[in-house]
Amino acid sequence: MNDFVFKENELYCEEVPVRHIASGVGTPFYLYSLATLKRHFNVFNESSKILDSIVCYSVKANSNIAILNFLFKMGWGADIVSGGELFRAIKAGVDTQKVVYSGVGKTESEIEFALKSDILMFNVESLPEVFLIDKVAGNLGKKARISFRINPNVDPKTHPYISTGLKQNKFGISIKHAFFAYEKSKELKNVDVAGLDCHIGSQLTEISPFNDAVTIIRDLLVKLTASGFDIKYLDLGGGLGITYENEIPPHPSTYMNSIKSILENYKGKVIFEPGRVIVGNSGIFVTKVVYNKDTGNKNFVIVDGGMNDLIRPALYEAYHEIIPVTKKSGPRIRADVVGPICESADFLGKDRLLSQVQEGDLLAVYGAGAYGFSMSSNYNSRPRVAEVLVDKDKYCVIRQRETYDDLIAKEFIPG
Numbered sequence: 001m002n003d004f005v006f007k008e009n010e011l012y013c014e015e016v017p018v019r020h021i022a023s024g025v026g027t028p029f030y031l032y033s034l035a036t037l038k039r040h041f042n043v044f045n046e047s048s049k050i051l052d053s054i055v056c057y058s059v060k061a062n063s064n065i066a067i068l069n070f071l072f073k074m075g076w077g078a079d080i081v082s083g084g085e086l087f088r089a090i091k092a093g094v095d096t097q098k099v100v101y102s103g104v105g106k107t108e109s110e111i112e113f114a115l116k117s118d119i120l121m122f123n124v125e126s127l128p129e130v131f132l133i134d135k136v137a138g139n140l141g142k143k144a145r146i147s148f149r150i151n152p153n154v155d156p157k158t159h160p161y162i163s164t165g166l167k168q169n170k171f172g173i174s175i176k177h178a179f180f181a182y183e184k185s186k187e188l189k190n191v192d193v194a195g196l197d198c199h200i201g202s203q204l205t206e207i208s209p210f211n212d213a214v215t216i217i218r219d220l221l222v223k224l225t226a227s228g229f230d231i232k233y234l235d236l237g238g239g240l241g242i243t244y245e246n247e248i249p250p251h252p253s254t255y256m257n258s259i260k261s262i263l264e265n266y267k268g269k270v271i272f273e274p275g276r277v278i279v280g281n282s283g284i285f286v287t288k289v290v291y292n293k294d295t296g297n298k299n300f301v302i303v304d305g306g307m308n309d310l311i312r313p314a315l316y317e318a319y320h321e322i323i324p325v326t327k328k329s330g331p332r333i334r335a336d337v338v339g340p341i342c343e344s345a346d347f348l349g350k351d352r353l354l355s356q357v358q359e360g361d362l363l364a365v366y367g368a369g370a371y372g373f374s375m376s377s378n379y380n381s382r383p384r385v386a387e388v389l390v391d392k393d394k395y396c397v398i399r400q401r402e403t404y405d406d407l408i409a410k411e412f413i414p415g
């Protein structure tokens, strides 16, 4: 993360002191480095070139249109999971022929929107879904290109809430029923069965679950090909993990090489849907200390950012490194870093050894670029925070902080 570095005792994002941005936009806020984003893009993009591939960035990881626009301009497409994400992607300039649409609950109006937008492919997660897609496509006089998302029953060895490829999960079609789904879809006139898809989970830090899943998918591919299906797209999802604490995830090139060797002589295109690995460490969350509180039992550093802004610690007990923006010498204290929300799950870090921070000090919460702002809410009637993008010595607010008026803008008191 060499774009978030200390010079003397001050944290900089590229060439801009974080403290300078905080005084300009207030706290809390998300701060992204364009240089880091570019580097992550380049590493993944270069690695993916050993295969004939399309990279469809997973919009839900960080959906800001400035981030999307950068990745689309560089030639990537989008992996979307809702009509709202399709809308964003289009506004950010996506080539809709590079959009794949995943998710178990696509509604009729979302399917219609996607068909009218001429997306590349629907990743279908159930038979009822493919029947609905066939019907909607028929009504529009279109043919929907689809792949089935297969649940290979592989343990991704990650947090249970972000495991998606185990048989007890709601995602995909079980490997047992996969062949039947393909056979069944032959009867449908308005769908073109062109792909095979899987995505087994997020924040994977080992290569073996990927290998297991790809092997299962390849075996199914061989069987489908032998039965006359023309599979032109193999979508292997996202899920590559990042370092939050001391994880050592596989490098994208290790991951790609491994996939290439398993796929052997497959001639079609491979689709990747990376999210976290691109944006996760491109961003930090900056928050200010409001109070130091010693309950006699424990120290609490109470900050102005909470679980509504960054829910990963509360939701997944996720670890994010927390460092004061201005380094201090002297004694350290052990404390929980907590937000102002009325929930005991509202913490950013537990039992952290921190320098003796004072009211008004800024803290940087690392690894906040993925599933940070995109998962934030207005809970406790807190306006959502600003997002800022740094490019060398300049910063730009890419999403304004919401106001109190924004909070009630869509509400009415009945006459």
Ligand SMILES: *Cc1c(COP(=O)(O)O)cnc(C)c1O
Residues within 6 Å of the ligand: 058, 060, 061, 079, 081, 102, 103, 199, 201, 202, 203, 237, 238, 239, 240, 273, 274, 275, 276, 277, 370
């Ligand atoms: C969330 C998601 C991704 C991205 O996962 P990361 O772990 O962020 O890479 C890719 N594909 C699908 C279908 C997803 O739901």
